[in-house]
Amino acid sequence: MAQVRLGNIVKHYGDSIAVDDVSLTVEDGEFVALVGPSGCGKTTTLNLVAGLLELTGGTIHIGDRQVNELDPKDRDIAMVFQNYALYPNKTVYANLAFPLQMRKTAKADIDRKVRAAAASLDITHLLQRRPRELSGGQQQRVALGRALVRDPKVFLMDEPLSNLDAKLRVQMRAELKRFHQDLKATIIYVTHDQLEAVTMADRMAVMNHGVLQQYDTPEVVFNAPLNLFVAGFVGSPAMNLFPAEVADGGASLLGPEGWRLTLSERNAARARRATGGVILGARHSMIGLHGEPATDRIPGRVYTVEPTGDITFVHVRIAAANVIASVGPDIRLRADDAVWLSFDQNKLHLFDVASGQALRD
Amino acid sequence: MKEHGFWRLGGKLYLAALVVFTMLPMVWMVITSLKTQFAALQYPPEWIPRNPTLDQYWLLLSPANAVGREFLRYLFNSVWVSAASTVLGVAVAVPAAYAFSRFRFPGRNLLFYSVLLRNMFPAVVFLMPLFIMMRWLGLVNTQASLILTYLTFGLPLSIWLLKGFYDNIPVQLEQAARIDGASRFQAFLLIVMPLSAPGITATAIYSFIMAWNEYVYALTFLNDKDRLTLPVGLQRFFTEYATNWPGLMAASFIMSVPVVALFLVLQKYFVRALTDGAVKS
Ligand SMILES: Nc1ncnc2c1ncn2[C@@H]1O[C@H](COP(=O)(O)OP(=O)(O)OP(=O)(O)O)[C@@H](O)[C@H]1O
Numbered sequence: 001m002a003q004v005r006l007g008n009i010v011k012h013y014g015d016s017i018a019v020d021d022v023s024l025t026v027e028d029g030e031f032v033a034l035v036g037p038s039g040c041g042k043t044t045t046l047n048l049v050a051g052l053l054e055l056t057g058g059t060i061h062i063g064d065r066q067v068n069e070l071d072p073k074d075r076d077i078a079m080v081f082q083n084y085a086l087y088p089n090k091t092v093y094a095n096l097a098f099p100l101q102m103r104k105t106a107k108a109d110i111d112r113k114v115r116a117a118a119a120s121l122d123i124t125h126l127l128q129r130r131p132r133e134l135s136g137g138q139q140q141r142v143a144l145g146r147a148l149v150r151d152p153k154v155f156l157m158d159e160p161l162s163n164l165d166a167k168l169r170v171q172m173r174a175e176l177k178r179f180h181q182d183l184k185a186t187i188i189y190v191t192h193d194q195l196e197a198v199t200m201a202d203r204m205a206v207m208n209h210g211v212l213q214q215y216d217t218p219e220v221v222f223n224a225p226l227n228l229f230v231a232g233f234v235g236s237p238a239m240n241l242f243p244a245e246v247a248d249g250g251a252s253l254l255g256p257e258g259w260r261l262t263l264s265e266r267n268a269a270r271a272r273r274a275t276g277g278v279i280l281g282a283r284h285s286m287i288g289l290h291g292e293p294a295t296d297r298i299p300g301r302v303y304t305v306e307p308t309g310d311i312t313f314v315h316v317r318i319a320a321a322n323v324i325a326s327v328g329p330d331i332r333l334r335a336d337d338a339v340w341l342s343f344d345q346n347k348l349h350l351f352d353v354a355s356g357q358a359l360r361d
Numbered sequence: 362m363k364e365h366g367f368w369r370l371g372g373k374l375y376l377a378a379l380v381v382f383t384m385l386p387m388v389w390m391v392i393t394s395l396k397t398q399f400a401a402l403q404y405p406p407e408w409i410p411r412n413p414t415l416d417q418y419w420l421l422l423s424p425a426n427a428v429g430r431e432f433l434r435y436l437f438n439s440v441w442v443s444a445a446s447t448v449l450g451v452a453v454a455v456p457a458a459y460a461f462s463r464f465r466f467p468g469r470n471l472l473f474y475s476v477l478l479r480n481m482f483p484a485v486v487f488l489m490p491l492f493i494m495m496r497w498l499g500l501v502n503t504q505a506s507l508i509l510t511y512l513t514f515g516l517p518l519s520i521w522l523l524k525g526f527y528d529n530i531p532v533q534l535e536q537a538a539r540i541d542g543a544s545r546f547q548a549f550l551l552i553v554m555p556l557s558a559p560g561i562t563a564t565a566i567y568s569f570i571m572a573w574n575e576y577v578y579a580l581t582f583l584n585d586k587d588r589l590t591l592p593v594g595l596q597r598f599f600t601e602y603a604t605n606w607p608g609l610m611a612a613s614f615i616m617s618v619p620v621v622a623l624f625l626v627l628q629k630y631f632v633r634a635l636t637d638g639a640v641k642s
């Protein structure tokens with residue numbers, strides 16, 4: 001296993017910039033998730049690490065070796081592709097054996113390793129089949145098996161679970177996480193599903209338009225997003241974001257809908273740092289719903305109620321803006337009820353409108 | 362319903378007529394080849410030969426006599442010319458089609474369409490220009506001139522067909538192979554080639570049959586009796602042994618055997634190549 005270091009990597013396709021000056025270090029044995037919306041450059045970044053694409057600029061180190069000029073075969077990596085890329089004319093056994101054959105492993109060793117990998121993934125009974133005779137989940141396991149028959153320095157995975165149904169995805173997620181823990185493998189895992197990233201990764205790198213937005217543990221990314229993009233991207237349902245003006249020298253916020261919210265000392269200090277307006281950010285779980293008004297509450301009206309079992313999501317209208325809050329399953333609210341929203345001031349997020357950056361202490 | 366039945370019946374009759382029309386000459390060829398020379402000239406003709414004989418086949422295929430030696434010479438020439446142009450054609454078409462499918466290079470589209478341009482003209486148009494070029498090259502009256510010509514005739518369709526094949530093979534397969542430890546060339550050889558085997562087979566058959574049957578260029582480029590290919594050779598048979606109809610028919614039959622055999626054995630590939638490669642892309 002090894003550390004992976006990206007130093008200011010850049011990739012252009014003709015005139016368009018797919019990866020723009022990304023620097024990050026994946027520590028030895030770390031599971032890093034690369035997340036971001038479609039087209040943000042995740043696959044491109046992964047393919048650059050794999051050596052399937054040529055860098056426009058920057059450097060990539062795997063371990064203490066600079067690999068910029070190395071062929072994929074010499075980088076000692078394994079990759080799981082989104083569409084699995086199993087060799088269609090080979091049996092499962094031959095698929096798993098291929099990476100070993102290419103590396104001139106002795107026949108007996110190949111057989112032993114293939115069978116061990118197959119056993120650990122529970123696909124021993126499928127060894128003589130061809131890929132098209134397998135279900136999606138089985139193909140996924142074979143793809144994973146082909147990656148782990150060798151023990152490469154780094155595993156690269158490009159949305160390996162995205163073609164599976166929801167139930168299988170949850171199961172495979174747990175297995176992958178377990179696999180990482182058992183092998184202490186260095187893994188770079190691409191996904192556009194932020195839930196996968198939050199649940200599996202040691203650290204997550206959030207990308208947008210080829211630019212790295214934030215790189216930290218899921219807790220930090222979730223609790224202290226650096227900018228509006230990360231705030232809106234991570235978390236489901238997305239963080240509520242609404243614009244406001246700073247009033248009373250920072251002591252309170254004034255909404256365009258006419259509400260006024262008194263800020264805590266700490267938040268007031270932050271708000272004073274804003275160059276113009278601010279954007280108030282609050283996750284659904286930080287919003288309280290009340291039956292009567294107070295100075296630190298905003299009035300609204302219930303729009304719809306979505307009970308999900310454990311938790312009930314309440315969509316609240318504040319004039320034209322929509323806010324999603326959550327309450328316990330036993331609280332009864334009906335559409336068009338008047339409610340007042342309060343915010344946990346310790347977990348309130350404030351962003352500068354002009355720069356989109358979070359306002360810090 | 363009734364109309365439906367009518368069209369069905371009509372269609373079947375039409376197909377049946379077509380089969381008779383195309384098959385009858387061949388059937389007649391085989392029947393005649395089994396007759397004695399005397400029986401072949403009888404009128405009204407015998408539909409079923411009364412004394413069927415394989416004499417003509419023995420004559421043609423035995424090196425013990427002059428006719429047999431000549432025929433076997435032509436047969437060998439044909440096999441050589443067709444096989445050489447097929448092998449060379451595949452050797453050129455495979456990398457060319459792969460490059461057109463996988464790489465983006467300046468002038469790619471222009472080059473691709475100019476390859477196809479050749480097929481928009483009837484082959485005879487190139488007869489004189491090619492003859493002059495062959496004279497420059499000093500290749501007139503050599504089999505190399507034919508091999509080269511057939512090569513250029515087979516290539517456009519081969520490249521076009523194979524490109525369709527490569528377009529349908531996901532590039533991720535090669536990427537996976539390269540990560541699994543293969544070089545670019547190994548990825549092509551070990552992963553892509555086997556997947557495109559039906560396409561390669563189909564284009565090879567196509568080139569072979571085209572070269573096997575070609576007549577006009579073979580007639581123009583070659584003079585030496587020893588170097589002739591079968592189609593032209595048969596023509597000489599026709600003039601030299603004009604009265605020997607069964608012999609001519611037997612020779613024609615032998616000539617059509619490889620074509621039919623290739624088609625029967627490999628038609629599965631041929632159909633797959635045309636549908637997989639061309640239509641989907
Ligand atoms: N071969 C290519 N030629 C030109 N542009 C490309 C090429 N491949 C990708 N791009 C562009 O580069 C950008 C990043 O693409 P990339 O495939 O890395 O996105 P992604 O984050 O993996 O998206 P997704 O979640 O949809 O897989 C996109 O805007 C894409 O259109």
Ligand SMILES: [Mg+2]
Pocket residue numbers: 042043044
């Ligand atoms: Mg992608």
